[in-house]
Amino acid sequence: MLPRSWDLLAGIFVLGVIIFCAEASREVSQPLSNLAHNPVSLDPANLPNYAFRTALRMLVALAFSLIFTFTYATWAAKSKRAGMLLVPLLDILQSIPILGFLSVTLVFFLSLAPGRILGAEFAAIFLIFTSQAWNMAFSFYQSLRTVPVELDEAGRTFGMSGWSRFWQIEVPFGMPQLIWNMMMSMSGAWFMLVASEAFTVGNTSITLPGIGSYIAAAVQAKSLTAIFWAIGAMLVVIVIFDQLLFRPLVAWADRFRIDAEPGDEEAESWALKMYRRSRLIDAIGTPFDLLMRRSYKIAPPQRKMQIASKSILPPWLAVGIWYAILVVFGAYVVWRVTTFVGSALGVSDVVGVFLRGLATLTRVIVLIALASLVWVPVGIYVGLRPHLTRVVQPIAQFLAAFPANLVFPVAVSLVLLWNLNPDIWLSPLMVLGTQWYILFNVIAGASALPREMRDAAANFQVKGWLWWKKVGIPAVMPYYVTGAITASGGSWNAAIVAEVVSWGDKTLHAYGLGAYIADATVAGDFHRIVLGIFMMSFFVVVVNRLFWRPLYWYAERKFKMT
Amino acid sequence: METLLQASDVRRSFPRTGGEDLLVLDGVNLTLGEGEIVGLLGRSGSGKSTFLRLIAGLAQPQGGHLDYMGAPINGPASGIAMVFQSFALFPWLTVLENVQLGLEALGLPDKKIRKRALAAIDLIGLDGYESAYPRELSGGMRQRVGFARALVVHPNILLMDEPFSALDVLTAENLRTDLIELWQNKKLPIKSILLVTHNIEEAVQMCDRALLFSSNPGRVTTEIKIDLPHPRDRSDPRFEDYVDRIYVEMTARKVERQRTVQAIDVIPDAPIMPVSSNSISGLIEAVANPQYDGKADLPDIASDLQLEIDELFPIAEALHMLRLADLEGGDLKLTHMGKRFADADTNERKEIVSRALMNNVPFAAHIRRVLDERHNHTAPRRRFIDELEDKMSEDAADETLRAMISWARFAELFSYDDESETFSLENPTEEN
Numbered sequence: 001m002l003p004r005s006w007d008l009l010a011g012i013f014v015l016g017v018i019i020f021c022a023e024a025s026r027e028v029s030q031p032l033s034n035l036a037h038n039p040v041s042l043d044p045a046n047l048p049n050y051a052f053r054t055a056l057r058m059l060v061a062l063a064f065s066l067i068f069t070f071t072y073a074t075w076a077a078k079s080k081r082a083g084m085l086l087v088p089l090l091d092i093l094q095s096i097p098i099l100g101f102l103s104v105t106l107v108f109f110l111s112l113a114p115g116r117i118l119g120a121e122f123a124a125i126f127l128i129f130t131s132q133a134w135n136m137a138f139s140f141y142q143s144l145r146t147v148p149v150e151l152d153e154a155g156r157t158f159g160m161s162g163w164s165r166f167w168q169i170e171v172p173f174g175m176p177q178l179i180w181n182m183m184m185s186m187s188g189a190w191f192m193l194v195a196s197e198a199f200t201v202g203n204t205s206i207t208l209p210g211i212g213s214y215i216a217a218a219v220q221a222k223s224l225t226a227i228f229w230a231i232g233a234m235l236v237v238i239v240i241f242d243q244l245l246f247r248p249l250v251a252w253a254d255r256f257r258i259d260a261e262p263g264d265e266e267a268e269s270w271a272l273k274m275y276r277r278s279r280l281i282d283a284i285g286t287p288f289d290l291l292m293r294r295s296y297k298i299a300p301p302q303r304k305m306q307i308a309s310k311s312i313l314p315p316w317l318a319v320g321i322w323y324a325i326l327v328v329f330g331a332y333v334v335w336r337v338t339t340f341v342g343s344a345l346g347v348s349d350v351v352g353v354f355l356r357g358l359a360t361l362t363r364v365i366v367l368i369a370l371a372s373l374v375w376v377p378v379g380i381y382v383g384l385r386p387h388l389t390r391v392v393q394p395i396a397q398f399l400a401a402f403p404a405n406l407v408f409p410v411a412v413s414l415v416l417l418w419n420l421n422p423d424i425w426l427s428p429l430m431v432l433g434t435q436w437y438i439l440f441n442v443i444a445g446a447s448a449l450p451r452e453m454r455d456a457a458a459n460f461q462v463k464g465w466l467w468w469k470k471v472g473i474p475a476v477m478p479y480y481v482t483g484a485i486t487a488s489g490g491s492w493n494a495a496i497v498a499e500v501v502s503w504g505d506k507t508l509h510a511y512g513l514g515a516y517i518a519d520a521t522v523a524g525d526f527h528r529i530v531l532g533i534f535m536m537s538f539f540v541v542v543v544n545r546l547f548w549r550p551l552y553w554y555a556e557r558k559f560k561m562t
Numbered sequence: 563m564e565t566l567l568q569a570s571d572v573r574r575s576f577p578r579t580g581g582e583d584l585l586v587l588d589g590v591n592l593t594l595g596e597g598e599i600v601g602l603l604g605r606s607g608s609g610k611s612t613f614l615r616l617i618a619g620l621a622q623p624q625g626g627h628l629d630y631m632g633a634p635i636n637g638p639a640s641g642i643a644m645v646f647q648s649f650a651l652f653p654w655l656t657v658l659e660n661v662q663l664g665l666e667a668l669g670l671p672d673k674k675i676r677k678r679a680l681a682a683i684d685l686i687g688l689d690g691y692e693s694a695y696p697r698e699l700s701g702g703m704r705q706r707v708g709f710a711r712a713l714v715v716h717p718n719i720l721l722m723d724e725p726f727s728a729l730d731v732l733t734a735e736n737l738r739t740d741l742i743e744l745w746q747n748k749k750l751p752i753k754s755i756l757l758v759t760h761n762i763e764e765a766v767q768m769c770d771r772a773l774l775f776s777s778n779p780g781r782v783t784t785e786i787k788i789d790l791p792h793p794r795d796r797s798d799p800r801f802e803d804y805v806d807r808i809y810v811e812m813t814a815r816k817v818e819r820q821r822t823v824q825a826i827d828v829i830p831d832a833p834i835m836p837v838s839s840n841s842i843s844g845l846i847e848a849v850a851n852p853q854y855d856g857k858a859d860l861p862d863i864a865s866d867l868q869l870e871i872d873e874l875f876p877i878a879e880a881l882h883m884l885r886l887a888d889l890e891g892g893d894l895k896l897t898h899m900g901k902r903f904a905d906a907d908t909n910e911r912k913e914i915v916s917r918a919l920m921n922n923v924p925f926a927a928h929i930r931r932v933l934d935e936r937h938n939h940t941a942p943r944r945r946f947i948d949e950l951e952d953k954m955s956e957d958a959a960d961e962t963l964r965a966m967i968s969w970a971r972f973a974e975l976f977s978y979d980d981e982s983e984t985f986s987l988e989n990p991t992e993e994n
Contacts, residue, residue, distance in 0.1 A: 276981060452650035455620050459644045460664035460715065470663060474654040559654045 010278035013244075020052045027209075028118045032110075035117060035206065040198075040213045042226045045232045047214065053544050054197070054210040055237050057121070058189055061128035066184065068129070069178070073137040074166070077144035081322050087141070094134040094144050094489060095540030097496045097514070098192050099521045100533035101130045103201050110204075120206045127196035132185035135486075139181040143174030158523065162295035172256040179249045183397070184437075186241065188490070190234065190401035191433040195497060202524020211237070222504035227406060238401060248272035265446075270490070287443070337534055346526040353516060353535045360512040361539055363427045364491045368484060371435040374481060378473045379439050383446025400436035404429045404497045412503035420449070422501075422508040429498035430514075434490035438483040445479030446472070450561070477559040478552075485548045492540050566631060566718055566754050567594035567617065568748065574612055575626035575779075584955050585779040586612050589626070592773065592782070594719065599745070599755040601769035603762065603808065604774045606872050609780025614723050617756065618644050631718070641715035647724040649704045649785040651696040655946045657683065657707050658692040664715045682714035685749065702733035709741070716751040723758050727870075734764075739793070742768060746792050760872050762812075762861070766804045769793050774811055778832065778958075784811050801860070810892040813875065828924045829949055833958035834883070836965035839972035843903075843911065846886060850898055850904035856896040863894065880914045880965075884918040914918065916973035925950075926966050926975065933976055933987050943983040 041049075076086035102123070155165040189196075197212030199205075200317055205514035207213045211233055218226035251269040275281050313321070341350075382388045407429060415425050449471075457471045495514025500507065511513050513536055520528035569592040586609040594600055602610040615621045616628060619638040628635045631644065643664070651660050661682055665675040683689060686706050696704055705725060712720055726734035744750050759765050765772045766788055770901040774784040788804055795801060848867060850857045864874050878894050881887035886900035897903070903914050917925040929946060933939050943963070950959035967978045978985050 196951060395734055450648065450650070452646045452648050453652065455618070456646060456650040456652075456711075457617070459618050459619055459638050459642075461638050461640060461667045462663060462713070463667065470655065470659075470666075471652065474652070477654075539859070 003426045005290065006274050006277040009274055010280045011275075011467070014284075021056070022047075024053060024056055028121050029115070030117050031115055032117055032120060033115075035120070035208070037201055038209075040207055040217045040220060042217055042223055042229075043212070044226075044229045046209075047211075047229060048208050050214050051233045051237050054193065055241070056210060057197075058126055059134055061125045062182065062185070064125070064129050064488060065133040065182075068133045069140045070171070073141040074170075076137075077141050081319075085323070085326055090134060090137055090141075091495050091544065092537050093130075094138075095492065095537045096130075096533055097493045097517060097536060098127055098130055098195050099199075099496050099517055100529065100536075102127055102199055103521050103524075103526065103529045105250060106199075106204065108202050113496075114147055120208055123199075123206070124196050124208050124210075127192070127199075128189045131188045131192040131196070132182075135188075136181045136185055139177050140174050142205060143177055143332065145233060147173050154453075161296070161298065163298075167292065168229070168296065175253045175256045176250075179246070179253050183246050184400075184486075186246075187397065187401040187433070190238070191403055191494070192497070192555075193403050194405045200522050202522075204524075206447025212403070215403060219405055219408050222409070224409060227409060231406060234401070234403075235398070238398060243269075244532065246561065248275060271490040286431050337530060341527055341531045341534075345531060350531065351517060353531055356511060356513045356516050357535050357539045359423075360492070360495050360514055361543070363430060363495075363512065364488055367427055367491065368430040368438075368488050369433075371431050371438055371487065372480070372484065375435060375439040376442050376473070376476065377468075380446045381470075383443040383476070384449070389443055389447060393440075396436045396439050400433055400440075402433060402498050404432050404494060407432060408501050409503050411501055412452060412506055412508060415508060416506065416520065423512075425508045426501055426508060426510045428492045429501065430491045431487065432498070433494060434487040437490065438480065441479040441483030441486075442476045445476035448479075448561070449475045453546065474559050475561075478555045481548070481552050481555045485544070485552065488543070488548065489540060492536060494535075563751075564596045565593055566596060567592065567756075568629045569626070571616070572623045572628055573615065574609070574616060574621070574623050574741050587616075587623070588779040588781050593757060594754055596635065596753045598770045599757060599768055601682055601765040601772040602756065602775060603760065603765045603772050603812075604775025604780065605760055605777055605812075605875060608775040608777040610775045611723055613775075613780065614644070614721050614756065614758050618642055618717075618721055635786060640715070641718040642721060643712035643719075643810075644713050644721040644723065645705070645708045645712050647723045649696070649701075649708045649728070651704055651707055651711075653696050656693050656695055657688060657699075657710075660696070660707055661710045664711060665852055667714065667810045679710075679714055682710040685744070686710040686713065688734045694987070700733070701729050702737055704914075705729060705737060713751060718753045720750075720752045722755065724760065725757075726764065727759070729762065738764065738768060742792055760870060761807055762808050762871060763796065763865075766790075766801060766808070767796070772808065774808065786811075805861050806859070806892050809871075812871070813860070813878070813889055813892065828928045829953050830925055830955050830962060832960045833954055834923075834925075834965045835880070836961055836968050836970060837877050837880040839915070841877045842884075842886075842915075843879060844903050845874075845881060845894075846896065846900055849887065849894055850901065856901060858894050860894060861893050862882035873936075883922060884915065885922045886918060887912075914971050915969060916975050919973055921977055923966075925971075926970060927961070929970070929985060930975055932935055933985060939987040941985045943978075943985065946985070 040046075072086065072090070076083045076090070105126060106123050109126060110119040112122055113119040151169050151173065152165070155169050160168065167523075193210075194215050195212075195213035197210045198207045200218040200446045204251055207216065211230060214226070214233075215230045218230060247269040248271045251272045288441045327475065382392050411429060412427060414420065453471075453475075457467060462471060492514075495512060499510040499515035500511045502508070509519075513532060515531035517529060520532055569590060572587055572590040573585070574587040575585045577583050590609075590613060590650045592600070602613065604610045606855065612621070617630075617635065619635050619642070628876075630639050632887040652663070655663065658679060661679045662675050664671050665678060670678075674765045683692060686709050688703070688706050688710060691699065691703065691707075696707065699707070699827070705728075708725070728736060745755070755766060757765070757821065769788055773782045775781065776783045776785070785806070786808060790798070790800060790804070845863075845867075848854070848863060849866060850856060854863070860874065862879070863869075864871065867874070878887070880887050881894070881900065885897055886903055887897055899914060899918065903911055906914060920930065925946075929941075930947070932941055946966075947959050947963055950962055953959075954962070970976050970980070976985055976987055
């Protein structure tokens with residue numbers, strides 16, 4: 001295409017975004033009562049607008065997630081003492097289900113723009129943020145810890161300031177991994193979309209126009225047609241995100257791969273070509289680019305030679321004091337939670353919630369085991385065949401984004417039809433979105449098996465069960481464990497949408513921690529909400545520390561290729 | 563002598579997206595008899611490893627016949643075992659478990675498996691390492707595991723795919739001599755060895771016969787019988803004669819084609835390897851050294867500069883094409899321009915290469931001409947890659963264009979912007 005037509009394409013693109021944004025900003029400044037007057041309509045003609053609102057929320061949340069990642073993860077990686085607090089805290093944040101954040105922050109967000117829709121939008125964006133940010137921060141933290149020493153030293157030798165090293169060395173180095181995690185985050189956000197756009201806390205019910213609310217309304221109205229429209233709209237938005245955002249990002253970040261070999265296949269993207277070749281987009285980007293360049297040149301404040309490090313306290317004492325502060329602070333939090341919960345609930349409540357936690361734990365264990373039995377062999381089979389991998393990857397990615405609510409009609413109908421026990425038969429919904437992480441990772445592991453090793457197995461006629469036992473399964477082990485950790489953590493979070501399931505006026509409950517939190521949120525019972533969240537974090541963190549962490553290290557040591 | 567393996571007229575090609583198949587092997591013949599070591603010698607990309615994979619039954623030929631003990635090979639056969647370049651050991655299995663794997667696949671009883679595995683480990687000098695994991699071993703010890711794993715199944719034919727090329731010089735030599743000694747003393751439970759290598763000395767040291775492969779597509783051009791008693795001494799003049807002969811054979815053909823055809827047509831009919839200008843300068847300087855005084859024997863300079871033939875040949879051919887040196891009879895001789903280059907400073911060198919490109923590399927001159935003629939002095943990459951792809955595969959065209967870009971950048975003949983994929987005559991504008 002000629003340069004002119006790239007400009008035309010980019011122009012249409014930019015114009016469209018501006019129009020939609022203007023429309024959206026007009027709407028969010030309306031009073032909150034407008035939402036009640038214009039309920040979400042199931043007419044598919046509204047879907048483009050809903051889809052855009054949802055997409056915009058997701059993008060804004062993604063921007064905040066990036067800001068959070070660049071600050072929080074950097075702080076945790078740069079300061080050893082801060083890291084001691086921030087890294088475990090991130091672990092806990094990751095384990096808190098979306099409804100937990102909702103109930104405690106909703107009032108705050110509504111008060112930011114009193115009586116306006118904007119406040120509710122803030123809340124929705126925050127909820128989407130909570131399903132995106134944590135794994136991005138984790139990934140960037142890992143990257144920062146593994147920046148090659150030579151790169152860092154080269155930067156210092158050239159007298160680059162910390163700010164300039166951050167943007168020119170550390171961020172580019174972590175970029176490929178971060179982009180992959182942004183894609184995973186988007187899937188997570190889709191999965192939790194209904195809970196983020198249509199929520200009820202006590203007496204406050206909010207339904208913001210968007211695909212999530214549309215799905216909620218479709219479930220309420222028992223409209224299968226609307227469910228299919230929603231799936232279609234979702235598919236379109238996912239494809240657009242993929243083409244206009246993620247694929248260009250992947251192709252662009254290709255240059256930052258340190259281990260790239262010239263022979264590797266280059267990622268391509270037509271959208272990236274458009275961004276690069278269009279003068280319009282160039283003109284928009286240039287001032288920003290110049291500003292960044294200028295900022296690199298601001299000389300770092302002359303730091304005095306490290307005499308200051310001879311502080312009054314000996315280092316061991318400083319560390320000791322810091323630990324003491326952490327312990328005291330932790331104890332204070334536990335004490336506050338205990339008194340708050342204890343003011344309304346007794347020991348029997350705590351035991352009850354613990355038992356519910358055990359029920360959910362059992363479900364997670366059984367389902368992850370079942371999912372592994374299915375997806376490990378499938379993943380190995382697919383991963384060894386590149387042409388299959390190319391077909392399966394995008395499908396699995398779409399399925400990972402598939403909100404559980406879309407399957408409610410099937411689940412409820414089947415349970416009622418055959419009079420099944422909801423405690424057992426609602427459970428599969430928990431791994432609906434998360435099982436794919438096992439598949440992704442196993443596929444990645446199998447395709448990373450070196451060709452010579454496969455040849456060696458074939459040459460020595462290692463076949464059948466012997467092959468699976470000695471070659472296939474060990475080869476994907478570290479990848480599988482990584483996937484299973486993600487899947488298991490995600491399944492806990494999914495419990496809140498998987499243990500309470502409704503279709504029209506029929507609502508099914510399963511006995512478990514997820515249902516407990518979901519019910520407490522709808523009832524606006526803060527004591528129970530806090531107890532439930534606390535219990536869930538406790539379970540997730542304990543299972544991670546006692547089971548997944550050790551397994552991960554074992555797999556990493558024994559099975560990793562070098 | 564019993565015939566173990568018979569290959570006649572073997573052909574193999576790979577499908578490519580949007581284009582005709584890439585022919586890798588064409589009409590390859592080979593007879594492997596009992597008690598001999600045969601070497602397949604060629605540069606990377608000559609299809610010799612592909613040929614070995616066909617014999618191992620890891621892939622099927624598209625044409626010709628491939629018989630092992632009188633029966634066609636279709637799939638891995640139990641009498642053919644392979645040693646791999648990167649060792650291909652399973653990192654999660656111990657040395658003993660790695661060695662036992664092939665026997666377990668044969669379904670032998672446990673006791674017998676253990677006995678035979680320990681015997682192989684003992685034979686190859688690995689006792690004491692049975693319970694170690696591959697990551698704890700040095701490269702040489704790992705390849706010994708590779709040998710033990712192949713020998714333990716008592717194959718008739720041992721296939722070796724550049725088994726020493728991932729090892730350092732000393733370790734490789736040590737392993738080679740050990741292997742030859744075991745072979746000479748008839749201690750190895752095998753009948754014959756087929757060795758793929760790109761190291762000429764290695765082939766002369768180990769093989770009874772060497773088959774030379776040409777590239778694009780791979781064909782056997784020459785067979786050289788190496789009639790020297792073991793153990794062979796590298797400083798023996800007869801050893802050196804064999805090495806020289808192979809060097810001459812391997813450089814002759816390609817060079818001839820390069821000069822005659824290109825003078826007629828703008829588009830090269832064989833791909834040009836992108837060799838960095840540093841390597842070009844480095845080789846010229848080395849040959850200009852008083853030690854060689856402008857004329858160097860290829861085997862000498864290869865061992866002097868520690869270059870594999872895969873590294874040396876493309877540089878020497880580039881010099882030949884630019885007419886900075888003549889490549890003839892296994893010698894590299896600097897031309898008048900080459901000698902001037904050696905004495906010149908950076909700017910003069912750029913000048914010399916620029917002139918050499920315009921005079922001797924028609925495609926580079928062609929690019930320059932197109933840029934001169936266009937009013938904005940720019941041209942997209944597609945403009946030239948399409949021309950090249952008429953004559954060669956996609957990869958080869960890409961490679962050739964990269965060679966042009968790299969040399970032209972050095973000579974400041976034209977410039978190229980990778981982001982917009984455009985050729986131009988301007989120097990890159992300096993920012994800020």
